[in-house]
Structures are given as structure tokens and as C-alpha cells.
Amino acid sequence: MSWPILLGLAVGLLLVLLFLGVRVFVGFLILNLIGVLVLIGPRGFGLFTNSLFETATSPSLMTVALFVLMGEVLFRSGSVDILFDSVDRLIGGLRGRLYVVTIGLSTVFGALSGSAVAVAAMLGRSVLPMMEERGYSRRLSAGTILAGASLAPIIPPSLVAILVGSLADVSIAGLLIAGLVPGLLIAGITLAYVLLRMGRADVERPANTTGTARRAALRLSPFLLVIFSVMGMIILGIATPSESAATGVLGALIVAAIFGKLRLGMVMEAVSGAVRTTVVILIIVASAKLFSQLLSFAGATRGLVSMVSDLGLGPELTFLVMMAIPFILCMFIDWLAFMLLAIPIYQPIVTAMDYDPIWFWTLFMINLTVGSMTPPFGYTLFALKGANPSLSTGDIFAAAWPVVGIFLSAMAVLWAAPWLVTILPGLLR
Amino acid sequence: MNAVWRAHDATSQALFALAGVALITATGLYLFEVTARYIFNAPTTWSNEAVQYCLAIIVFGALPEATRGLAHVAIDIVPTSLPPRIAGPLMRFNAALASVACGASAWIATREALRQFDRGLMTNAAHPIPRWWITAIIAFGLASAALHFLRHAADRAR
Numbered sequence: 020m021s022w023p024i025l026l027g028l029a030v031g032l033l034l035v036l037l038f039l040g041v042r043v044f045v046g047f048l049i050l051n052l053i054g055v056l057v058l059i060g061p062r063g064f065g066l067f068t069n070s071l072f073e074t075a076t077s078p079s080l081m082t083v084a085l086f087v088l089m090g091e092v093l094f095r096s097g098s099v100d101i102l103f104d105s106v107d108r109l110i111g112g113l114r115g116r117l118y119v120v121t122i123g124l125s126t127v128f129g130a131l132s133g134s135a136v137a138v139a140a141m142l143g144r145s146v147l148p149m150m151e152e153r154g155y156s157r158r159l160s161a162g163t164i165l166a167g168a169s170l171a172p173i174i175p176p177s178l179v180a181i182l183v184g185s186l187a188d189v190s191i192a193g194l195l196i197a198g199l200v201p202g203l204l205i206a207g208i209t210l211a212y213v214l215l216r217m218g219r220a221d222v223e224r225p226a227n228t229t230g231t232a233r234r235a236a237l238r239l240s241p242f243l244l245v246i247f248s249v250m251g252m253i254i255l256g257i258a259t260p261s262e263s264a265a266t267g268v269l270g271a272l273i274v275a276a277i278f279g280k281l282r283l284g285m286v287m288e289a290v291s292g293a294v295r296t297t298v299v300i301l302i303i304v305a306s307a308k309l310f311s312q313l314l315s316f317a318g319a320t321r322g323l324v325s326m327v328s329d330l331g332l333g334p335e336l337t338f339l340v341m342m343a344i345p346f347i348l349c350m351f352i353d354w355l356a357f358m359l360l361a362i363p364i365y366q367p368i369v370t371a372m373d374y375d376p377i378w379f380w381t382l383f384m385i386n387l388t389v390g391s392m393t394p395p396f397g398y399t400l401f402a403l404k405g406a407n408p409s410l411s412t413g414d415i416f417a418a419a420w421p422v423v424g425i426f427l428s429a430m431a432v433l434w435a436a437p438w439l440v441t442i443l444p445g446l447l448r
Numbered sequence: 449m450n451a452v453w454r455a456h457d458a459t460s461q462a463l464f465a466l467a468g469v470a471l472i473t474a475t476g477l478y479l480f481e482v483t484a485r486y487i488f489n490a491p492t493t494w495s496n497e498a499v500q501y502c503l504a505i506i507v508f509g510a511l512p513e514a515t516r517g518l519a520h521v522a523i524d525i526v527p528t529s530l531p532p533r534i535a536g537p538l539m540r541f542n543a544a545l546a547s548v549a550c551g552a553s554a555w556i557a558t559r560e561a562l563r564q565f566d567r568g569l570m571t572n573a574a575h576p577i578p579r580w581w582i583t584a585i586i587a588f589g590l591a592s593a594a595l596h597f598l599r600h601a602a603d604r605a606r
Contacts, residue, residue, distance in 0.1 A: 040527035042520040045546040048553055068560035071586050075504040078496055081474055084506055088471060258482050265478030290468045298510040299519055305507060353523055
């Protein structure tokens with residue numbers, strides 16, 4: 020059987036299983052078990068076990084567990100509430116200030132958490148009711164929260180960056196740092212959009228006036244320790260990304276202690292939550308790992324590269340096609356499942372087209388983030404709806420489209436000016 | 449039979465707790481390594497390897513408990529939009545299919561662990577340990593998850 024038929028059958032089988040509601044990791048297990056039997060036979064079972072073994076003992080994937088733990092400590096200790104109050108106070112009495120607070124807060128959260136779903140749920144519970152109560156536009160508020168939450172997988176630490184880096188064999192440190200400028204760019208564009216779209220209803224309401232701005236800045240300062248523990252350690256070359264995740268956990272514990280919120284029960288809950296999230300993510304990665312080897316074995320890797328070369332689309336059009344596919348597919352399937360399916364297929368094409376890997380995979384990462392907030396099936400949308408059930412699905416969908424536009428505009432900028440992505444990773448080299 | 453299921457649940461919870469200990473240990477090991485390397489200029493050769501084994505315990509040790517709580521990611525748009533008389537059997541089928549997939553994977557991993565044990569294979573590391581130790585954790589995690597999926601399928605059938 021030729022590789023295009025095999026690849027088509029494999030992708031088709033996986034999509035059917037996923038749409039039937041089969042657990043994502045089970046879908047990949049079935050795909051790989053059948054793939055091994057068809058392509059290699061029972062003697063390939065050793066390869067199957069080895070792929071699980073290699074993933075389960077990959078030090079770079081420990082970074083996922085540790086970043087999740089860091090976020091859990093910050094959220095469960097209530098340190099983020101102090102962050103919210105301080106940012107709220109510092110923003111002051113602007114018109115439509117809660118929009119600005121949300122974007123500012125999300126940017127800082129992005130540097131403290133790698134999960135859009137977690138930030139959307141948190142902001143949906145805390146900020147959105149406040150915005151509604153004060154008469155802010157419901158759709159613009161939801162859109163601002165969606166945009167803000169979607170900064171988390173882009174601004175380091177980013178779980179997506181670690182997974183992409185380890186699967187695509189790209190520098191994880193480089194990918195992590197590369198997200199910083201694009202994240203700030205998107206935050207800036209979102210802010211400009213919100214300020215332009217703000218209506219008369221979004222008038223200024225009394226600001227949080229508890230405490231002085233200096234006190235707010237002082238209370239914000241311990242969070243710099245967490246950001247330094249992660250990004251500073253990587254940039255200074257003191258720690259590897261995995262080690263910096265551990266120093267980030269220590270930083271988060273110190274912050275909790277500074278605010279008097281360090282309790283054994285809280286730490287245990289954070290560890291339990293982190294283990295649960297980690298196993299859910301990494302079992303999918305472990306189950307999918309063999310797929311890339313099977314693609315090579317079937318000749319699909321080589322075949323794809325020569326097919327793309329023969330099409331003669333050129334690097335620009337090829338790039339556009341490679342970005343359009345995740346944009347469309349991630350509307351319907353889980354971003355993690357898509358990522359695990361796509362990376363082995365994309366990786367040889369990225370090399371053949373001579374794209375800068377950090378630049379390409381950063382844009383791919385942003386694209387995945389867009390996919391998870393694009394109606395009808397984006398995870399971030401569901402997280403916001405779950406956190407604030409009073410929001411109608413129609414409101415959330417209507418709020419999401421302009422945000423999708425903002426992210427696509429930012430991607431266009433990053434495509435035209437690749438140095439915005441590569442400048443910081445360049446400092447690591 | 450209930451005693452068997454209770455023992456199965458207790459084992460899953462104990463392994464989940466062990467996964468938590470492994471996560472705390474890994475955090476401590478990395479912090480120790482950074483301190484040893486940058487403050488005492490004495491990098492270790494074993495901490496990174498120990499962290500790797502911790503990760504295997506986290507992923508496959510916590511797998512049964514995550515499966516017991518049905519915490520795994522699924523795209524449930526189709527099952528939740530179907531009428532209950534179709535969605536019920538579909539969910540049952542999905543759980544049974546998951547049980548078969550995890551069971552088959554566990555069987556393959558067990559055979560591989562036995563082969564590694566027979567041949568005395570060690571990990572490729574500065575401080576090698578028997579490879580079957582890790583493979584056995586993988587096999588046990590998958591087998592226990594297969595049993596949980598089977599129980600979910602049976603529960604839905606009732």
C-alpha cells in the first residue's frame with residue numbers, strides 16, 4: 020500500500036475515533052497498535068514499548084509537570100488575588116479601566132501560567148461578573164478575557180512551547196523565550212482594539228482605591244521573583260528549561276510564603292492538581308510518540324517532502340497552507356491531538372523549506388492557540404462558558420471572532436517581520 | 449467482587465500519591481542540581497537520571513487514578529449531542545474499546561519487561577538501573593487503566 024493511502028487511512032481512523040468520543044490517548048494507542056501490526060508486524064511491539072518508555076523518561080517533559088505545579092501553587096494559594104488587586108490599583112481611573120486591567124493582568128498571568136484554559140476560567144469567574152455589574156459591554160468584556168487568556172500559551176512559560184520543542188526537536192529554551200515579543204505584541208493590539216471599540220456604556224466607575232499605588236507596586240514585586248526564577252534563569256544560562264521550572268515552583272512557594280498563604284494543605288492540593296493535569300497531557304504525548312516513527316517507516320516523511328517540493332508552491336504559499344490547516348482543523352479537533360498528528364508531518368517540510376525552526380514553530384504555536392478559541396469547539400471558549408454560565412454561547416462566539424482577527428493580524432506582522440520572533444532566542448545562541 | 453474493586457481503587461489511589469511524591473522529589477532534585485552546579489561547582493551525574501525515572505512514576509503511576517476519575521481528554525461533542533438511547537451504548541463501546549487498547553498495550557509492555565529482565569538489560573545512563581523496572585511501571589499503569597475502563601463500561605451497562 021502506498022504512503023498517501025496509509026497516511027489518509029491513519030488520519031481518517033484517528034479523526035473518526037476522536038469524533039466518536041474515544042479518549043484522545045486511546046485513539047493514538049489504537050492508531051499506533053494497528054500501524055505497528057500493519058507496517059512491521061508483532062516484532063515491532065518492542066518499538067511500541069520503547070516509544071512509551073522514551074516519552075515517560077524524557078527530562079524535557081518533566082518541565083510540563085513543574086510549570087503546571089508552579090501555576091497550581093500560585094492559583095491555589097490565592098496569590099493571584101493579590102496580583103489582581105495590585106494591577107487594578109496601578110491601572111488607576113482610566114475610562115474603560117477594567118478592559119485595561121484584564122489585559123494587563125492577563126499579560127502578567129501569561130508569565131505565571133502556561134494554560135489559556137486556566138486563565139480563562141479564573142478571569143471568567145473573577146473579572147467578568149465585575150465587568151457586567153459595572154455596565155461594560157458583555158461581548159467586548161468576554162472578548163478581552165479570551166484574548167488575555169490566550170496569551171498564556173504564548174508568553175513564557177508555555178506548555179505548548181515545551182511540547183512543540185520536545186516533539187519537533189527544537190530548542191525548548193529558544194521557543195519559550197521566542198513567545199515573549201509576540202505575546203506583548205498581541206497584548207498591545209488587543210489593547211488598541213478595545214480602546215477603539217469602547218462604547219459610551221463603558222464609562223469609568225470608581226477605581227479600586229484601597230491602598231496607595233506604591234503599596235500596590237510593592238505587593239506586585241514578589242511576582243517578579245517568579246518571572247525571574249523562570250525566564251531570568253534561562254536567559255542567564257543558569258538553568259535549563261526543566262530546572263528553571265523547578266526554580267519557578269520554588270519562587271511560587273516563596274511568593275505564597277511572603278503573602279502568608281503557604282499552607283501544607285494548599286501545597287498538597289497543588290501537587291495533586293499538577294499530577295492530574297500532567298498525566299492527562301503526557302499520556303497523550305506518550306501514546307502519540309510512535310506515530311512519527313511509523314510515518315518514516317511507511318515512507319510518508321520522505322514522500323511528503325518530495326510532494327511539497329514537486330508542487331512548486333514556494334516557501335510563502337507553502338507556509339500559508341501549513342498555517343491554514345491547523346486554523347481550520349483546530350476548530351473541530353483538540354489542539355493537542357492535532358499538534359501530535361501534525362508535528363511529525365510538518366517537521367521534514369519545515370527543514371526542506373529552510374524555515375527558521377524557532378520562527379515557524381512559534382507561529383504554529385500561536386495558530387494552535389487561535390484554534391483553541393475559534394468557534395465552534397475551542398477549549399478556551401468552553402472554559403469561559405463553564406466559568407460564567409450566564410454568558411450565552413452566541414455571546415461567546417460573537418466575542419471570539421474579533422479576537423481571532425487580532426491574533427491573525429499579529430501572525431501577519433510576525434510573518435512579515437520574523438526578527439520579532441527570533442531576536443530574543445538569538446541572544447541565547 | 450466488591451472487595452476486589454475496592455483493592456483496585458486503593459491501589460490506584462496509592463499509586464497516585466506515589467506520583468505526587470515523585471513530583472515533589474523531582475522538584476527537589478532539580479533545585480539541588482542547580483545549587484550544586486552554580487554555588488558549589490559540583491554538578492551531579494545522577495540527579496537528571498533520577499528525575500527521568502520520577503517522570504515515569506508520575507505518568508504511569510497516576511494513570512489508573514486519572515482513568516478511574518475519567519479525567520482524560522475526549523472530544524465529546526458527538527456523544528453529548530446524541531439522544532441518550534444512542535449516547536449510552538456509544539459511551540459504553542468507547543470505554544470497552546479503551547479497555548482493549550490499554551489491555552493490549554499492557555500485554556505488549558509486560559512481554560517487553562520480561563524480555564528485558566531475561567536479558568538483564570540496563571538503562572543507557574551514567575548510573576544504570578534495570579530497564580524492566582520502568583517498563584514494569586508502564587505495564588502496570590496501563591493494565592490498571594484497562595481494568596478501570598472495563599469497570600466504566602460495565603457500570604454504564606447497568
